[in-house]
Amino acid sequence: MAGARRADRLAPYAEGPATGMRTTRDSRCALSHRRDADSLVEAVWASLPELEPLAALASSPLRRSDALRFVRDSQAAWEEGRAHDFALRSHDDGVTHLGNISVWPTSRREQAGEVGYWVRSDRRNTESFRATGVRR
Numbered sequence: 001m002a003g004a005r006r007a008d009r010l011a012p013y014a015e016g017p018a019t020g021m022r023t024t025r026d027s028r029c030a031l032s033h034r035r036d037a038d039s040l041v042e043a044v045w046a047s048l049p050e051l052e053p054l055a056a057l058a059s060s061p062l063r064r065s066d067a068l069r070f071v072r073d074s075q076a077a078w079e080e081g082r083a084h085d086f087a088l089r090s091h092d093d094g095v096t097h098l099g100n101i102s103v104w105p106t107s108r109r110e111q112a113g114e115v116g117y118w119v120r121s122d123r124r125n126t127e128s129f130r131a132t133g134v135r136r
Contacts, residue, residue: 027091029087030086031085032070032087033071037068039096040087099117099120104116
């Protein structure tokens with residue numbers, strides 16, 4: 001019985017979340033792409049003191065190659081149904097990385113999962129970020 005529960009807990013959903021971009025008045029939420037690597041590195045460096053104790057991505061020194069690996073691994077996890085990562089970008093330019101939101105399936109049968117996020121430290125208290133609805 002325990003093995004069956006474990007298999008269900010780790011099994012990917014038959015269908016993950018929709019992949020299309022979501023927008024608010026001030027931000028865009030979409031899948032990460034290779035072109036996002038430089039902006040991701042900049043956002044992590046802006047948040048490094050807060051991220052280092054919590055996130056593997058926040059290694060010092062973070063390089064573009066690390067960000068590209070994160071994007072590649074994120075895309076593979078999406079395709080395999082293990083995790084669904086979204087990049088949160090500024091609506092002003094569509095490039096500035098504001099943070100990430102991730103969903104990890106925990107039970108296919110119950111359609112349950114965990115949600116995690118991080119927010120670029122130097123943008124957390126701005127009007128554009130408050131409009132996303134994510135709160136600390």
